[in-house]
Amino acid sequence: MKQNTKNLSRAALLLAIAIVFQFIGKNFPDSQVFVGPAVNAILILSAFVSGTGLGIMVGIFTPLLAFLLGQLNPMLGPFIPFVIIGNALYVLCFGLLKNKGIILSYTGIVIAAVVKFAFLDLSATKIVHALNILPKGQKGQLATKLLAKSMTTPQLITGLIGGIIAVIIISILKRNKVLNNN
Template identity: 40%
Template structure:
């Protein structure tokens, strides 16, 4: 294992995770910035972590994202029982994308597959699994959760993937070591 490469991957992942936290805090504190800005940007950072640091680091960023959102008061306390589902959705998103990432010109298929997978998992989790596991989420929160984890998740996952592909391709043309 190349230690300097792993150190670079860790630093890049930490920077992208920091950007995620900043974006989430901005979304919480500036009402004009909503889920349709924050969601795509978080998803873009997850896939950029795959591009720059690899799936291992992207999984870590994806698992930490909802936990840090909770500790920074971005995620409301009644949503705490749903943190593992959000983390698992992020995990699925980066893993499915990474399956296509290493194949020539399949990044768009990867984003579509990953976005649909994340959306389906989160929607089923919000509508069925939380009842099955009796997580004690109050009914009004469950209703809002079902809406939030529905179609908006698909839109934000696909938009975030599009942003990530665009940014990576722009950077790849300008930074020879990314080719």
């Protein structure tokens, strides 16, 4: 199988796994604790096994599919572009350090999680209000509360946990020779 086809297949498989986690998570209250780390781990795994570009593509599709599946609260629909950018930043930060050894992989996870958190926190608390994209009145107040609850500190926590899970999985796959040392 050609490398491009192999990478695309891996990215598609990982996206399908993310969809499964999102589908399962929509049936649990406060599922961000479960779904967030799983999806972040999948983003990192996608970048590692398929390349940074395809990892970013998985990061683009995961919030769109979360919205379509009902995993993402419909009131947060206007925030999807920000989640996409946050995911892209997360994957890109890790992608820049992914082949530089285990220490830099972990450093990449920390940097990626902090950058994603900082962007989503700023977007949720300042940018959406400056752009005036949230609904007015009571719905807007509820959307603001939802953003504060899900797009601030929890993003840092789920980014770190998901990244650590991904690096552990990558190490196991390498040790068992499922992945090349790339």
